[in-house]
Amino acid sequence: MATNTGQFTCPFICPTTEKTLDKTVYKEAGQSRDGEHGSTGPYVPGCIQPPEPKVYAPGAPPRYLPQPTDSTSGDILTMGPIGPWAAGHLDWTPQAGTTGVRPVVDKYSITRYSTGEWRKNNQYTLTPRATDKATALETQTKKDIENAFTNLDNKLDDSNKKLKKRVKDLAYWKKEVEKALAALTEEIDTLDNDRAKLKGACRILMMPEAISRECLELRTGRYEPDLVRDEAEQELIKEVAIVGEIRRVFMNTLAKVEEQMVINKAAKSWIEYDWGDKMSSLSVDRKNVTLTPDSNLLLWHPGVARWPENATSLEYWEHYCAESIRNCEEIRKKSEDLRGDLMTAIINGSRDMKLQADRTNAALAETVAATEELCEKLQENLKDNLKKIADIENLIDYLKESLRKVDERNKCVMTRLHNRNYERLDVENCRDEAQYALMAEAKFIRETSESLQDKLRQAEAVRSELMKYRGELEKDIACKRKSLNIDQDRCARVRAHMPTPEEFAGG
Structure with a gap:
C-alpha cells in the first residue's frame, strides 16, 4: 500500500508506514512466519530454480514403493503456500500469514495424501496375501485330516470298549x-x-x-x-x-x-x-x-447325532x-x-x-342326667317368670291409673290459669303470689307426668323382655325334652345292638 502521506494511511492496517507500533505486525498472504513451513517470502520474479535430479541409494526399492527417507506426515506439514496468486490470497486481515499451515486449495485440486502414504499403499496392494494363506491352509489341512482319522480310530476303539x-x-x-x-x-x-x-x-x-x-x-x-x-x-x-x-x-x-x-x-x-x-x-x-465301518448294513440317518428328549443319564x-x-x-x-x-x-x-363304646355310653348317661336337671331348673324359672310378668302387668295398670289422676290435676290447674289470664281486667291481671303458685304447680304436674310416662315405658319394655324370656324358656324346655327323647330313648335302643368283641373274633 502507498505510504506517501500520513493522512492516507492507517497504522493499524498498513505495516509499511513510517510510524511503527509495539503491537504485532501481520504478514501478507504468501509470507511465512520466521521461516515456518520452509517458505522464504513472497514471490520474486526470476527465483524459480530448475529441477534437481533425485538420487536413490544403492539397493533401494523401486520408486513406487516406500523409501527409507519417506515420512507419512512431513510432506504435508513442510509444504508451503504457492505465492500470492494462490486462491484465497489475503493481505489485510490477521489471518494473512496462516494460509501456509494447511494444504493449498484452489478451484482445480486439493492435496490429500503424501508421497510416502502413496508408496505405502502401493506396497500393500502388491503384497500377495492370498497366496500365502493358500499355502498355509493346504499344509494345515493335510495335518488336520491326518489327526482327524487318528482321532476317529481312537474314538471307534473307545466306543467298542464302552459298548x-x-x-x-x-x-x-x-x-x-x-x-x-x-x-x-x-x-x-x-x-x-x-x-x-x-x-x-x-x-x-x-x-x-x-x-x-x-x-x-x-x-x-x-x-x-x-x-x-x-x-x-x-x-x-x-x-x-x-x-x-x-x-x-x-x-x-x-x-x-x-x-x-x-x-x-x-x-x-x-x-x-x-x-x-x-x-x-x-x-x-x-x-x-x-x-464296523466296513459293514454292509450301514445307512445314512440324518439328525440322530443328538440327545433324545427322553434320554436319561x-x-x-x-x-x-x-x-x-x-x-x-x-x-x-x-x-x-x-x-x-x-x-x-x-x-x-x-x-x-x-x-x-363304654366311654360313649357313660358320656350319654351323664348328658341325660344334666339335661334332666336343667329341664327342671328351666321349669322353675318359667314359673318365676310368669309370676313376674303378672306383677309387671299390675304395675303397668297402676301407672296408667296414676297418669289419669295426674291428667285430672293438670286440667284443674290449666283451668285456673286460663280463668286468671283471660277473665281478670286491666290492672287486676297481675303476677301475684297465687299466679306464681299456679305456674309452679303446672310445671311440677308436667314433670310428674313425664316421669310417670317414662316409668310406664320402662315397665312396658321390661314386660316385653319378660315375655321374650318366657318364650325362650318354653322353647328351651321343649328343646331339652326333645334332646332327652333322643339321647335317653332312641340312641339307647340303637346302641343296644353294638356287637361284642366275641362276635368280632367269631367273624
Whole structure:
C-alpha cells in the first residue's frame, strides 16, 4: 500500500508506514512466519530454480514403493503456500500469514495424501496375501485330516470298549430282574389264597360304624340351643373315628389285599416291561458291537447325532435298575407283613371299640342326667317368670291409673290459669303470689307426668323382655325334652345292638 502521506494511511492496517507500533505486525498472504513451513517470502520474479535430479541409494526399492527417507506426515506439514496468486490470497486481515499451515486449495485440486502414504499403499496392494494363506491352509489341512482319522480310530476303539462293557452290565441286571420277577410271582399266588380269609372278618365291622353314625344323625335332630359339641357328641365322634379306623384296618386289610394284589400285578407287569426293555437293549448293543465301518448294513440317518428328549443319564439308569428291583422286594415284603398282621389287628381293634363304646355310653348317661336337671331348673324359672310378668302387668295398670289422676290435676290447674289470664281486667291481671303458685304447680304436674310416662315405658319394655324370656324358656324346655327323647330313648335302643368283641373274633 502507498505510504506517501500520513493522512492516507492507517497504522493499524498498513505495516509499511513510517510510524511503527509495539503491537504485532501481520504478514501478507504468501509470507511465512520466521521461516515456518520452509517458505522464504513472497514471490520474486526470476527465483524459480530448475529441477534437481533425485538420487536413490544403492539397493533401494523401486520408486513406487516406500523409501527409507519417506515420512507419512512431513510432506504435508513442510509444504508451503504457492505465492500470492494462490486462491484465497489475503493481505489485510490477521489471518494473512496462516494460509501456509494447511494444504493449498484452489478451484482445480486439493492435496490429500503424501508421497510416502502413496508408496505405502502401493506396497500393500502388491503384497500377495492370498497366496500365502493358500499355502498355509493346504499344509494345515493335510495335518488336520491326518489327526482327524487318528482321532476317529481312537474314538471307534473307545466306543467298542464302552459298548462291550454296556452289554456286560445289561446281562447282569437282566439276571437280577429275572430273580425278582420269579419271587414276586410266587408272592402273588400266596396272597391270592389268603384273600378269601379276610372277607368274613370285615363284614361285621359295618354294624358299629352304622350305629355310631345313626346316633350322631339322631342327635342332629335336636333343637338349636342343644346343638352343642358336648362330651357325648365328642365321644360319638371319637367312636366314629375309632370304628372308622378299625374298619379301615379290617376293611382296608381286605381293601389293601385287593390293592396289594393290584400293586403286585402292576409291579410284576412293570418289571416284565423292564425285563423286555433290557432284552431289547441287550440285543441292540450286541448288534452294535459287531458293526464296523466296513459293514454292509450301514445307512445314512440324518439328525440322530443328538440327545433324545427322553434320554436319561447313566447314574439315573443304574439307580433305576437297583430301585426297580428294590421296589419289587419291598412290595413282596409288604404283602407278607399284611398277611401276618391280620389277627393282631382284629384283637386290638375289637378291644378298642368296646372301650370306646363304654366311654360313649357313660358320656350319654351323664348328658341325660344334666339335661334332666336343667329341664327342671328351666321349669322353675318359667314359673318365676310368669309370676313376674303378672306383677309387671299390675304395675303397668297402676301407672296408667296414676297418669289419669295426674291428667285430672293438670286440667284443674290449666283451668285456673286460663280463668286468671283471660277473665281478670286491666290492672287486676297481675303476677301475684297465687299466679306464681299456679305456674309452679303446672310445671311440677308436667314433670310428674313425664316421669310417670317414662316409668310406664320402662315397665312396658321390661314386660316385653319378660315375655321374650318366657318364650325362650318354653322353647328351651321343649328343646331339652326333645334332646332327652333322643339321647335317653332312641340312641339307647340303637346302641343296644353294638356287637361284642366275641362276635368280632367269631367273624
